[in-house]
Amino acid sequence: MNNTIRFDNGAAYERYMGHWSQLVGEEFLGWLAPAPGLRWLDVGCGNGAFTELIAARCTPAALTGVDPSEAQLAFARSRPALQGARFEPADAMALPLADDSVDMAVMPLVLFFVPEPARGVAEMARVVAPGGTVAAYSWDMEGGGFPYAVLRAELERLGARTPGAPSDDASRLDVSQRLWQSAGLQAIETRRITVQRTFADFNEYWKIIEGGPSVGTTLKALSARDAALLQERLQLRLPADGAGRITYSSTANAVRGRVPG
Numbered sequence: 001m002n003n004t005i006r007f008d009n010g011a012a013y014e015r016y017m018g019h020w021s022q023l024v025g026e027e028f029l030g031w032l033a034p035a036p037g038l039r040w041l042d043v044g045c046g047n048g049a050f051t052e053l054i055a056a057r058c059t060p061a062a063l064t065g066v067d068p069s070e071a072q073l074a075f076a077r078s079r080p081a082l083q084g085a086r087f088e089p090a091d092a093m094a095l096p097l098a099d100d101s102v103d104m105a106v107m108p109l110v111l112f113f114v115p116e117p118a119r120g121v122a123e124m125a126r127v128v129a130p131g132g133t134v135a136a137y138s139w140d141m142e143g144g145g146f147p148y149a150v151l152r153a154e155l156e157r158l159g160a161r162t163p164g165a166p167s168d169d170a171s172r173l174d175v176s177q178r179l180w181q182s183a184g185l186q187a188i189e190t191r192r193i194t195v196q197r198t199f200a201d202f203n204e205y206w207k208i209i210e211g212g213p214s215v216g217t218t219l220k221a222l223s224a225r226d227a228a229l230l231q232e233r234l235q236l237r238l239p240a241d242g243a244g245r246i247t248y249s250s251t252a253n254a255v256r257g258r259v260p261g
Helices: 010-032 049-057 070-077 117-127 149-157 173-182 202-210 216-220 224-237
Strands: 039-043 062-067 086-089 102-108 128-139 186-199 246-258
Touching: 010 049, 010 070, 010 102, 010 128, 010 186, 010 202, 010 246, 039 049, 039 117, 049 062, 049 102, 062 070, 070 086, 102 117, 117 128, 117 173, 128 173, 149 224, 173 186, 173 246, 186 202, 202 216, 202 224
Parallel strands: 039 062, 039 102, 062 086, 102 128
Antiparallel strands: 128 246, 186 246
């Protein structure tokens, strides 16, 4: 892969990935089945798409989100449901929280972006109190579960490469399990989560990917001929139903473990 993906536009991210994140997030939170009144940390919270689900579903006693992008944090702070949350700029490998200061640390769609995933998991384990939970979910990158895997494949057929994550293998269930074990976590469990998203028509899909943080620049750089060819190939691989809608599935891998004590 070439340069790493940057996420700095909260509104564009919401259209491109935020909805996908919430679809998986609903299933993920159902699997975690957390008790109410916990202190939550959302690591790599981005524009707050998943953080908003925590606020709506989990009755947190406290809710903190950290992310390296100030622009994304600004979008998260603007969400009405998150006015009581605290957001801080931070690196996942150096969390600005004290030891044992939260009950639940989650990392949604972030683990494969952390340059040293083991450090990121160890940091979550450090800030979670004994008996608390460390959990994450990531797109199944190597298994084709990424929501825009077809798009990336067709771009590569045209010789265009999109920015990628530095640690795609961290999305694998076996790798995630080893990372959780290395951090000293117990009662480790994994799960695959598959969700579907429907676009009103191909035009909606195309407009959304044009603003995508990982592909928008690549699409704009295509020649008119290549752009038309890409659209033709995508329409063949993402066929519409009788009403013109496009529906397809994506899969994420989830992992959770308990801090000893």
